[in-house]
Amino acid sequence: xxxxxxxxxxxxxxxxxxxxxxxxxxxxxxxxxxxxxxxxxxxxxxxxxxxxxxxxxxxxxxxxxxxxxxxxxxxxxxxxxxxxxxxxxxxxxxxxxxxxxxxxxxxxxxxxxxxxxxxxxxxxxxxxxxxxxxxxxxxxxxxxxxxxxxxxxxxxxxxxxxxxxxxxxxxxxxxxxxxxxxxxxxxxxxxxxxxxxxxxxxxxxxxxxxxxxxxxxxxxxxxxxxxxxxxxxxxxxxxxxxxxxxxxxxxxxxxxxxxxxxxxxxxxxxxxxxxxxxxxxxxxxxxxxxxxxxxxxxxxxxxxxxxxxxxxxxxxxxxxxxxxxxx
Amino acid sequence: xxxxxxxxxxxxxxxxxxxxxxxxxxxxxxxxxxxxxxxxxxxxxxxxxxxxxxxxxxxxxxxxxxxxxxxxxxxxxxxxxxxxxxxxxxxxxxxxxxxxxxxxxxxxxxxxxxxxxxxxxxxxxxxxxxxxxxxxxxxxxxxxxxxxxxxxxxxxxxxxxxxxxxxxxxxxxxxxxxxxxxxxxxxxxxxxxxxxxxxxxxxxxxxxxxxxxxxxxxxxxxxxxxxxxxxxxxxxxxxxxxxxxxxxxxxxxxxxxxxxxxxxxxxxxxxxxxxxxxxxxxxxxxxxxxxxxxxxxxxxxxxxxxxxxxxxxxxxxxxxxxxxxxx
Numbered sequence: 001x002x003x004x005x006x007x008x009x010x011x012x013x014x015x016x017x018x019x020x021x022x023x024x025x026x027x028x029x030x031x032x033x034x035x036x037x038x039x040x041x042x043x044x045x046x047x048x049x050x051x052x053x054x055x056x057x058x059x060x061x062x063x064x065x066x067x068x069x070x071x072x073x074x075x076x077x078x079x080x081x082x083x084x085x086x087x088x089x090x091x092x093x094x095x096x097x098x099x100x101x102x103x104x105x106x107x108x109x110x111x112x113x114x115x116x117x118x119x120x121x122x123x124x125x126x127x128x129x130x131x132x133x134x135x136x137x138x139x140x141x142x143x144x145x146x147x148x149x150x151x152x153x154x155x156x157x158x159x160x161x162x163x164x165x166x167x168x169x170x171x172x173x174x175x176x177x178x179x180x181x182x183x184x185x186x187x188x189x190x191x192x193x194x195x196x197x198x199x200x201x202x203x204x205x206x207x208x209x210x211x212x213x214x215x216x217x218x219x220x221x222x223x224x225x226x227x228x229x230x231x232x233x234x235x236x237x238x239x240x241x242x243x244x245x246x247x248x249x250x251x252x253x254x255x256x257x258x259x260x261x262x263x264x265x266x267x268x269x270x271x272x273x274x275x276x277x278x279x280x281x282x283x284x285x286x287x288x289x290x291x292x293x294x295x296x297x298x299x300x301x302x303x304x305x306x307x308x309x310x311x312x313x314x315x316x317x318x319x320x321x322x323x324x325x326x327x
Numbered sequence: 328x329x330x331x332x333x334x335x336x337x338x339x340x341x342x343x344x345x346x347x348x349x350x351x352x353x354x355x356x357x358x359x360x361x362x363x364x365x366x367x368x369x370x371x372x373x374x375x376x377x378x379x380x381x382x383x384x385x386x387x388x389x390x391x392x393x394x395x396x397x398x399x400x401x402x403x404x405x406x407x408x409x410x411x412x413x414x415x416x417x418x419x420x421x422x423x424x425x426x427x428x429x430x431x432x433x434x435x436x437x438x439x440x441x442x443x444x445x446x447x448x449x450x451x452x453x454x455x456x457x458x459x460x461x462x463x464x465x466x467x468x469x470x471x472x473x474x475x476x477x478x479x480x481x482x483x484x485x486x487x488x489x490x491x492x493x494x495x496x497x498x499x500x501x502x503x504x505x506x507x508x509x510x511x512x513x514x515x516x517x518x519x520x521x522x523x524x525x526x527x528x529x530x531x532x533x534x535x536x537x538x539x540x541x542x543x544x545x546x547x548x549x550x551x552x553x554x555x556x557x558x559x560x561x562x563x564x565x566x567x568x569x570x571x572x573x574x575x576x577x578x579x580x581x582x583x584x585x586x587x588x589x590x591x592x593x594x595x596x597x598x599x600x601x602x603x604x605x606x607x608x609x610x611x612x613x614x615x616x617x618x619x620x621x622x623x624x625x626x627x628x629x630x631x632x633x634x635x636x637x638x639x640x641x642x643x644x645x646x647x648x649x650x651x652x653x654x
Contacts, residue, residue, distance in 0.1 A: 087487065124563055128461075136463045138482065138564050145483040149476050155465065156472040160414065236451055236609075237465050282563075 002113075002227070003029040006069035008055065008101065009076030011035035013176060014117065014219055018073060021220050023048075034064055035076065056097035061104035068108070071227055072163075074101060074116045079183040080143035084279075087142060094146035102153055106162040114154065114165040115226045118239055120212055122148040122169060123284045130288040131241065140282035151239040158231075158238050166226045167239030168297075171214040171287075175310035184279045188213070191249070192256055192307055195267035196315065204273035207250035210285035214244045215309040218300045225297055233295060243299035245306060246286040255303045259311075259319065329440075329554070330356040333396035335382065335428065336403030338362035340503060341444065341546055345400060348547050350375075361391055362403065383424035388431035395435070398554055399490075401428060401443045406510040410470035411606075421473035429480055433489040441481065441492040442553045445566055447539055449475040449496060450611045457615040458568065467609035478566040485558075485565050493553045494566030495624075498541040498614075501579075502637035511606045515540070518576070519583055519634055522594035523642065531600035534577035537612035541571045542636040545627045552624055560622060570626035572633060573613040582630045586638075586646065 005022060009015045010033035022031060023044040030047045033039040034055070041048040053060040055076060076097065077083075083090030098116075105112065121144035122137040137148040151167045158165040176189040187204055188211060194201035214222070222242050231238075247255070257265035289297070300306050308319040332349060336342045337360035349358060350371040357374045360366040361382070368375040380387040382403060403424065404410075410417030425443075432439065448471035449464040464475040478494045485492040503516040514531055515538060521528035541549070549569050558565075574582070584592035616624070627633050635646040 134455075134463050136461050136564075137479070139479070140486070140563055142483055142487070145479050148479050152464070152466070152472050152475050152479075156469055159467070160469070236467055237463075 001027070002071045004032070004067055004069040004071070005030070006032045006034065006064055006072045007039075008034045008064065008072065008074045009117075010039035010050070011037045012075060013178065013216065014173070014223075015039065015073075015075050017216050017220050018075070018223055021224065025224075030067060030069075032064065032067065032069060054097075055101060056092045058100060061101040062108070064101075065104055065108045068110055068112070070112050072105070072112050072114045073223060073227070074098065074114060077117075077143075077147075080119075080121055080141050080279075081184045081186075083143035083146065084141055084184075090142045090146060094143065095149055098150045099153060102157050102162070106157060106160075111161065112163050113227060113231075114158075114163045115223055116150060116154050116165060116167040116239075117223070118147045118151050118167045118169045119144065120169050120171060120241060120284045120287070122151065125282045127284055130286045131284050132288045133237075133241065133291045141279065155236060155238040159236055164231050165238050166229060166231055166234065168222050168226050169239060169241045170219055170222065171212040171242055171244030171299075173216055173219055174213040174306055175215070175314070177216070177310070177314040184276055185211075185283075187276070188249075188252070191252065191268050192310065195256065195264045196260055196307075196311065199267065201268050202271045203249065203268050204271060204276040205249060205280050206272070206277075207253065208248055209280060210246060210248045211280075212244045212246050212284055212287055213300070213303065213306060214242060215300050215306045217309045217313060218244075218298070222297055229295060240292045240295070240297070241287050241289050243289040243292050243297055244287065245300050245303050247303045252303055255307055259304060259307050328354070329398045331359070331394055331396040331398070332357070333359045333361065333391055333399045334366075335361045335391070335399065335401045336444075337366035337377070338364050339402060340505065340543065341500070341550075342366065342400075342402050344543050344547050345402070345550055348551065352551075357394060357396075359391065359394065359396060381424075382428060383419045385427060388428045389435070391428075392431055392435045395437055395439070397439050399432070399439050399441045400550060400554070401425065401441060404444070404470075404474075407446075407448055407468050407470035407606075408511045408513075410473065411468055411511075414469060417469045417473060421470065422476055425473075425477045426480060429484050429489070433484060433487075438488065439490050440554060440558075441485075441490045442550055443477060443481050443492060443494040443566075444550070445474045445478050445494045445496045446471065447496050447498060447568060447611045447614070449478065452609045454611060457573075457613040458611050459615045460564075460568065460618045468606065482563060482565040486563055491558050492565050493556060493558055493561065495549050495553050496566060496568045497546055497549065498539040498569055498571030500543055500546055501540040501633055502542070502641070504543070504637070504641040511603055512538075512610075514603070515576075515579070518579060518595050519637065522583065522591045523587060523638065526594065528595050529598045530576065530595050531598060531603040532576060532607050533599070533604075534580065535575055536607055537573060537575045538607075539571045539573050539611055539614055540627075540630065540633060541569060542627050542633045544636045544640060545571075545625070549624055556622060567619045567622070567624070568614050568616050570616040570619050570624055571614065572627050572630050574630045579630055582634055586631060586634050
């Protein structure tokens, strides 16, 4: 039974939701939250501590391991848009930070479970109709490159027995709550989130663009499933594409119209952006996630469900006839 | 026309052969040779300089770029056996050294061609019957991990326009001349080289083991072809598996018997080594190198030819009815 958990990147959207869920599920002795900005620790019937530091500063990762957490979630990264705009910062945070963490664990000489959030950005066009489990990583962004390198390190450190790692390639998380971040993928959430909040949203790509989605609720499900999975089943291939929902932007908008009505769906304004289109063109559209499905990871049932989950979890709205996810 | 060339890893077997060939082909103004041990510069009708340093020491890579070589061959690495035995050294030389070089080129702010020797060790079992151009890199050694990471960096730095990179995944080079090195693959050459030299050779794996080979002569051909290739043809996927010859150890021995006679072939003694067998089991056996073939890279014609090339190039022997390689 895992008693001490460390969440790195705890102040981010996924980090906060994971923390909430860990507190709700209970059973821990200690939860350590880390980020570059102070994570807000919730009330919990066990000890919660926060550490604020830059993981890419040598010596900082070691401090997180003093209590020897048996389970480490490593969610920290700067997003794709920022890593593309600032080459050095991207490599420093997304590669060096992760490597310093892995090195610190190696030198601490115990063998925790490490759950690492990778990304479908490790793949780059041209693609097959659906990306299978043996398709090469050929990223078209520095962010994707950094995540692909982290996956290779995760596998080698696990093979060597320094820790017990699993990398999960999250689909694009949709609907992201809160304000837009610098990710080039931000509009995929914006076109649902803003109209539901009564605001106009900008769509920078054609409606024919197809992409791969999971709700925040599904993402937390992946993380918790990865934390308790028997990793002997993984063999040497420690990173997995997570199941998701493949829809076009047009289908996203139709789902919004079905659930929230035409007046809401009409709050989306098309305003083509060549830079974003160029980035998005290189992104995956669809996957065949046999391995992850066989290992028990479960996607949302539909994009309609993804919208309903947003309305329930973020807007506190009961939605009509919710079709539950399979997981 | 390329006038200034830098060879990193010039003291190694491939580096020495490449240097010889560059001198023979002529047409350069300057050739700069680098390694951790002093490369022996041959006589040449142009300027040859040697620099001895450790590329993984910060600041050293910059010194190699002072003359702004337009073509850089990066061949330097510690071999698989050593990278597996010494985890820290492997990452320092094979990852940090390469990254420091790439960073130095980025900061030098010009755009040389970089030809990087990668390895089929980026692939790990389980494999399809023949590994195609879209098969994932899932290395089973730290050496393979380091090379796979270098490939990702090479692609990203090229995409960003910092240099014009191409990575070539060499088959196992056979027959390696000279003394055995620490590579776990050493026996593939030893079982040909030692018997031809009148010595006994040890075979640590079963004769059914299949593997993927190229002669040193073919390898030099790959490097020179990569140096002049129109890299626009590569798109974002900057690393390629090179064509080779797929044979079993038993077929290697039969070829030796055909060319040098039974008394030579009988100098191979079977002595199973569980450690080497375990490493070799995870190695590729066969490839489908469509991309490289379409781009004009040419393999040896047969394993018989690979033996004949060794006898001609290393032993100065005319071989009977040499069947020339296609390249």
